Amino acid sequence: MIFGRGLFAGAAGCKSGQMPVYERHTHLPYPRPEVFDWFTRPGALVRLSPPFSGSVRQEPTDGIEPGSTAVLGIGAPGSLGLGLGSATGFLAGQLPFRRPDWAAPELPWRARHTELVPGEMFQDVMESGPLAAWTHTHLFEDAGVSAGTPGHVQPEATGMTDRIEYELPGGGLLEKASGALPGPLGKLGRVPEKVFEVELARIFAYRERQLLGDLAFHAExxxxxxxxxxxxxxxxxxxxxxxxxxxxxxxxxxxxxxxxxxxxxxxxxxxxxxxxxxxxxxxxxxxxxxxxxxxxxxxxxxxxxxxxxxxxxxxxxxxxxxxxxxxxxxxxxxxxxxxxxxxxxxxxxxxxxxxxxxxxxxxxxxxxxxxxxxxxxxxxxxxxxxxxxxxxxxxxxxxxxxxxxxxxxxxxxxxxxxxxxxxxxxxxxxxxxxxxxxxxxxxxxxxxxxxxxxxxxxxxxxxxxxxxxxxxxxxxxxxxxxxxxxxxxxxxxxxxxxxxxxxxxxxxxxxxxxxxxxxxxxxxxxxxxxxxxxxxxxxxxx
Incomplete structure (x- = not known):
């Protein structure tokens, strides 16, 4: 299978007082209505959730409609989360009863859908969870090859953009504190964001492969x-x-x-x-x-x-x-x-x-x-x-x-x-x-x-x-x-x-x-x- 190319633009250069922004652009060789409809169906969140970063505790209560809520379990990043999550998951499987969510090595993340323009965009925010703030906007537009007429694009493919505005715990205090330091030391405050965005890149690369794979399967x-x-x-x-x-x-x-x-x-x-x-x-x-x-x-x-x-x-x-x-x-x-x-x-x-x-x-x-x-x-x-x-x-x-x-x-x-x-x-x-x-x-x-x-x-x-x-x-x-x-x-x-x-x-x-x-x-x-x-x-x- 040949996957589409994803482009990444991080939060570097965000202006003071603004939240960092992460964007990922994905080309999907399928019509926009078909792609958008996939997100409205049950199971989309399960298919897009990486097994290395947590779990879906509750699927959306009403799809992507405004007011719909979902609950995730978010594990620690990197090898620490992978080792801890697999160890506790294995041990939980040996128990004669279902492990309660509070005993899982994950932090709860409650999301709520806030905006929807059918066929064009939807948005969700973190109501409660490990970050100070999180707004995820999903944008969809027609994309394709030129049909011979300048400026004309055939709507046979979709350009999808995931745009995330976020704020890490602490409200950027480290960045503000390090901003007064001279030379390279002044950039220390950006380190947590860069580490966070490395994890985001792993997650959204997984999501891209999953979406392309599922759309290809259903097309076949x-x-x-x-x-x-x-x-x-x-x-x-x-x-x-x-x-x-x-x-x-x-x-x-x-x-x-x-x-x-x-x-x-x-x-x-x-x-x-x-x-x-x-x-x-x-x-x-x-x-x-x-x-x-x-x-x-x-x-x-x-x-x-x-x-x-x-x-x-x-x-x-x-x-x-x-x-x-x-x-x-x-x-x-x-x-x-x-x-x-x-x-x-x-x-x-x-x-x-x-x-x-x-x-x-x-x-x-x-x-x-x-x-x-x-x-x-x-x-x-x-x-x-x-x-x-x-x-x-x-x-x-x-x-x-x-x-x-x-x-x-x-x-x-x-x-x-x-x-x-x-x-x-x-x-x-x-x-x-x-x-x-x-x-x-x-x-x-x-x-x-x-x-x-x-x-x-x-x-x-x-x-x-x-x-x-x-x-x-x-x-x-x-x-x-x-x-x-x-x-x-x-x-x-x-x-x-x-x-x-x-x-x-x-x-x-x-x-x-x-x-x-x-x-x-x-x-x-x-x-x-x-x-x-x-x-x-x-x-x-x-």
């Missing part, structure tokens, strides 16, 4: 933006790492997203909202009438596979996947009697092939046999639970995910604290073994699930992995290079075993799977970041 897939119809997609596991991004990506394309939530309509979980479907796999309950509204059901629900593999945890991992999938498959099979064509996109994983499927250099296509270990059994039973839907004629896609790369969760989140501290190294490398890692970036795994939703021809198992798997030693080298940290010394095997137990370490840390992306590429999916280094630089803002 049938939907409202390409003259196609709007789909209604029900998602189980919508609040998870993949589900959050998938829901936002689909909503940004104009599709309607429904979330399956445990509980009864009107209860604490479902809240009696039209975009919520009540279900409970443990009791076998599901609001089938509400599910009937969906053209596609995406199932991402399941207990985390992290942690020690006690008998109780193994049972929870298996049951949470099989029971929920069987419940959805049975409901879709029953609904098939109405004659409407529906689709089930069901999660799975490359663990299907077994932990040691590629101890040599074997490539694993979707026709490779299932393994015999615990996680292979889970994946096999998980996929088999879709049988009722397939028999009833429901188009079924089984997405076998690789190791997802995001500092917001999974393997990368667990590794970052050690690497940021300069103590990181290859995992699972011992006794001449250097296992294959079939990885995939968070945006590409969300993209492949969305591709499976929107491409009516794709069916059966498909590996959701990047085209270039790497050895564990290479993964560590690339991560160390991106973070500018050492990464040579392997992590001793007793560390993962102490944390995960013997079986957990063998199935997760020492697993070797070299899965092929040929089928998903052959179906027309275009990877955003097909190589590991570009993926890590994007999700880590480096």
């Amino acid at each position: 897939h049938a939907g409202p933006l390409t003259g196609g119809r709007t789909l209604t997609v029900a998602v189980a596991g919508a609040s998870g790492l993949i589900g959050t991004q998938l829901c936002a990506l689909l909503a940004g394309g104009g599709h309607t997203v429904l979330r399956l939530v445990r509980g009864e309509p009107g209860g604490a979980g479902a809240e009696d909202r039209e975009d919520v479907i009540a279900w409970d796999p443990a009791t076998g309950s599901l609001d089938a009438d509400a599910l009937a509204r969906a053209d596609v059901v995406v199932n991402l629900a399941g207990e985390s596979i992290g942690g020690r593999y006690t008998p109780e945890r193994k049972r929870a991992i298996l049951d949470s996947r099989v029971d929920g999938t069987a419940l959805l498959a049975r409901a879709l099979a029953d609904l098939a009697a109405d004659g409407l064509q529906r689709t089930l996109v069901n999660g799975s994983a490359v663990g299907y092939y077994g932990a040691h499927a590629s101890d040599g250099d074997q490539w694993l296509g979707e026709d490779a046999p299932a393994g015999e270990d615990f996680l292979a059994q889970v994946c096999r039973d998980w996929e088999d639970a879709t049988a009722l839907a397939q028999t009833a004629g429901v188009r079924t896609v089984l997405v076998r995910t690789g190791i997802v790369q995001s500092p917001a969760g999974g393997m990368l989140q667990q590794m970052l604290p050690l690497f940021v501290a300069g103590a990181g190294g290859p995992l699972g490398v011992a006794g001449g073994r250097d296992p294959w890692i079939s990885w995939i970036g968070i945006d590409d795994v969300a993209g492949i699930f969305a591709h499976a939703v929107l491409d009516g021809e794709l069916e059966g198992p498909v590996n959701a992995v990047a085209p270039e798997p790497v050895r564990a030693s290479e993964f560590a080298r690339v991560l160390g290079r991106v973070l500018h940290r050492p990464s040579v010394i392997p992590v001793p095997g007793f560390g993962p075993r102490a944390l995960l137990g013997t079986e957990g370490a063998e199935l997760m840390v020492e697993a070797s799977q070299r899965a092929s992306a040929a089928r998903v590429e052959g179906s027309g999916y275009l990877f955003r970041t097909p190589d590991l280094e570009s993926t890590l630089r994007h999700v880590l803002g480096r």
Whole structure:
């Protein structure tokens, strides 16, 4: 994918008494109404929020309409924030309850939209947060190539400007105090602004790549933006790492997203909202009438596979996947009697092939046999639970995910604290073994699930992995290079075993799977970041 060029103009030279101004200009090769509409849809803030700088705690209450509010969590800048955020995020994932927002290593940022001129601009301000002041104005104008007539521009592209007026805590006291000092010392007061703008440049570079990537994805897939119809997609596991991004990506394309939530309509979980479907796999309950509204059901629900593999945890991992999938498959099979064509996109994983499927250099296509270990059994039973839907004629896609790369969760989140501290190294490398890692970036795994939703021809198992798997030693080298940290010394095997137990370490840390992306590429999916280094630089803002 070729991205548009972004231009940056900082705050240098701002007049005394005025707030500093940061601007970023982005060229988008899409019509202005199409670009502007993307910002008005649910999910835009989620898609634009970098995982290396914080999180979205509450999406806008009313889009970009004046008065709409949103709440973000803002992490510390640079490596400090990356290491602290990943460490606390990993620890929170081990808790048996949801961590309260006040315990997060982030400062709350409450934003409110204040102005809107449809198709041209909108503005938001910081109502409360870590800065003294912040006003963000989004400006849009037609941009394109000359049509031959002087001064005439074809409105086939958009020029977007992000203009930010801000004031750091302290109200510029350092700048005022240093202004009386002689020579270079008089410029010391500008240092905090320059550091702040370096962080802004990282954030807006990420936002630019995300926006261009999402617009390109929707241009390539049938939907409202390409003259196609709007789909209604029900998602189980919508609040998870993949589900959050998938829901936002689909909503940004104009599709309607429904979330399956445990509980009864009107209860604490479902809240009696039209975009919520009540279900409970443990009791076998599901609001089938509400599910009937969906053209596609995406199932991402399941207990985390992290942690020690006690008998109780193994049972929870298996049951949470099989029971929920069987419940959805049975409901879709029953609904098939109405004659409407529906689709089930069901999660799975490359663990299907077994932990040691590629101890040599074997490539694993979707026709490779299932393994015999615990996680292979889970994946096999998980996929088999879709049988009722397939028999009833429901188009079924089984997405076998690789190791997802995001500092917001999974393997990368667990590794970052050690690497940021300069103590990181290859995992699972011992006794001449250097296992294959079939990885995939968070945006590409969300993209492949969305591709499976929107491409009516794709069916059966498909590996959701990047085209270039790497050895564990290479993964560590690339991560160390991106973070500018050492990464040579392997992590001793007793560390993962102490944390995960013997079986957990063998199935997760020492697993070797070299899965092929040929089928998903052959179906027309275009990877955003097909190589590991570009993926890590994007999700880590480096």
